[in-house]
Amino acid sequence: MTTPPTGPDGPRADDVAPAGHPDPPADGVPPDGRDVPAGAGGAVPRADDVPQWRRLSNRMLLIHPVQSLLQFLPALLGLLIAGTTSGNGPVYSLLGAAAAIAFGILRWLTTSYRISTEQVQVRRGVLNRRVLSVRRDRIRTVDVSAPALHRVLGLARVTVGTGLSDRSRTDGLRLDALNAATAAELREELLHRADPGPATSPATAAPATAGDTAAGDTAAGSRAAGPGSRTGSRAGGFPWTPPAPPTGTELARLSPRWIGYGPFTLSGLVTVGVIGAFLSRLVNEFHLDPTRYGATRELAARVLHTSLPLLIGELVLGLLVLAAIASTCGYVLAFWGFRLTRLPGGTLHVTRGLITTRAITLEERRLRGVEVSEPLLLRAVGGARCIAIATGLRVGRGAERGGSLLLPSAPRAEARRVAVAVLGRAEPITVPLTRHGPAARRRRYTRALVPCALLVLAAVVLHALVPVPDWVPVATLVLLVLAVLVAADRYRGLGHALVDGTLVAGRGSLVRRRSALPTDGIIGWNLRRSYFQRRAGLATLTATTAGGEQAYPVPDLPLADATGLADAALPGLLTPFLVPAGSGSDQGRRPVRPRSDAADRAAG
């Protein structure tokens, strides 16, 4: 049984309605008295209030086969060159490619969309027809991206983000792809004219103006003049670049010097892995023997004659160099031309990308906070990045962090400046955090050391039982040293603060984060106490929110502080459940029997 609350905005669960739902506003019923701006017709085609279903750009018929071919390229090459290979693998690959092409065409034929004054609808599916409908006032973000092929053909992919961050069907509202000009108009249309309703103004006016002044005072004001001409000149080089919004305050722009932080992101490790897998697959497909060719034979001979520790050292070094190069390339590819702009309509606008360009627009009233994150290596060279905590933007993995990245790896001061400008308040980012005390420090050490100690023990036992080189148990001792260092650093990063109506949580060593969540975005508390935490008198207070990672923990607070923090952050919520300390209730290992229910009823 489901009982959705009925607010004016209706239940969340109905945001994306399955096909069965008839949608009254779009199917004939005229929009109830809402004023449609006259200029809207350009981006939103409609004939007499009932918009037509529209296909995606027909140039996609070129892209689908190319994409499928690229995907099956290694196997096809194997088929073409090696010719008579044993086994049917390549044949299946060819069939697979043909099927993928057919599927692509079929998908294009069966996908259509329409946009009315009330909602955006996407109809797709071959056997299983689905109509996805999203009400336009629920649209949080619009992400316009153009991979290389799309750019050559003047296309752009539009992804509409709603508040359904807890569902995995993110590709539900992806229009892949539209003409670039249509896509840009669509974005303007959806975000800037979609909801002139009352929710916008009171909620965001204060932070937005505060942010404007903060940014304008520091750096953005002086830079705001420049951008138009540069993006304009770049637009000539390619069929399409995301159109730069004409007005707005520029909050950040990529400085070429930041590319120096690229190697320290290590995002390239994945790339190196993928390339490695690709090469090994090529070797398999072609039945190559590395010992047959001059260069590789020499390499193989050297590998066989090097001592093991030296070989490991060389491998690690080589891998690191490769990863650094790949990371730098990745950084340039993803973030070239990065600009973060605040538009007058109350949106943040990010454009970036060298080959694949992306333009992400995010409504500021969907912003639930910001996070400054410093991965260990990046922190060592004084870098950091800034991430938005917003509903409708799931925090992705990898260097691009989905669409939520507000600033790629950059100097720490810059990341903080952007965080302050976006948040509209300075203190949450700059204030020193309250430490969590000796018990939390002890817990950092036990949690780091115990697993390592077990490993050392296992190595010693193994050494005693089977012939293992003597250096193995000794080498594991290094782990203990590392564990101590990590534990000390983890404690240094641990902290919290409640300033300026914002909950600030700092944590982590390998990735140190400082999350700043304005308390009006917090929608509940999880107070978790493991057995060992209860013994140490600690608790992990987690603030849940509708944006970003959904839960932002403040780990290992002394219990009284956790209660106090939760109570101070959302005044009133905990009040009915608070009792003076030592009033005979639990807080010990186990709850005791409660007072009788009859007394409770009388009391409340």
Next chain:
Amino acid sequence: MCHRCGVSEQTLQLRPPRHRVHRRAIWYWTASAAPMWLVLIAAQIVALVLGWGWLRHWWVVTLPLTVLLAAAHLVVMPQWRYRVHRWEVTPEAVYTQSGWFNQERRIAPVSRIQTVDTDRGPFEQIFRLTNVTVTTASAAGPLRIHGLDRDDALRVVDQLTADTQAERGDAT
């Protein structure tokens, strides 16, 4: 004390929620944990009967150990859970406590509730128990009240439905 967060000098502590779950939940927890142990034990008995000779010594040791662990778990865990699992619903907030070895309290304001669901699995139907799940806009924070009597569950749902209807906004 935590000066920065403005915690008052008189320390307050969070009391547990008022209501326990239904007593039948103890049996439900026992019954739902038992199959895992039964499978483990049965597998070892089969291995003991059919297995290779040199592994017999191994099973002879682990089998009684497994039985002991199973007995301890099946006796201690449900009782412990019963002492921990609690819930309370006020017009302003939903408050739950769950777990046993690791425990968790969750609080969500009624104004932020998105849906209220009830569900009963096969085991729960045998023991005539109902779960109530309260979700908010955060994927991390569903509040689950396990093992309520059916009537209690319906009352909770009715109350929450009435309370949430008074609220406006999209609760994110």
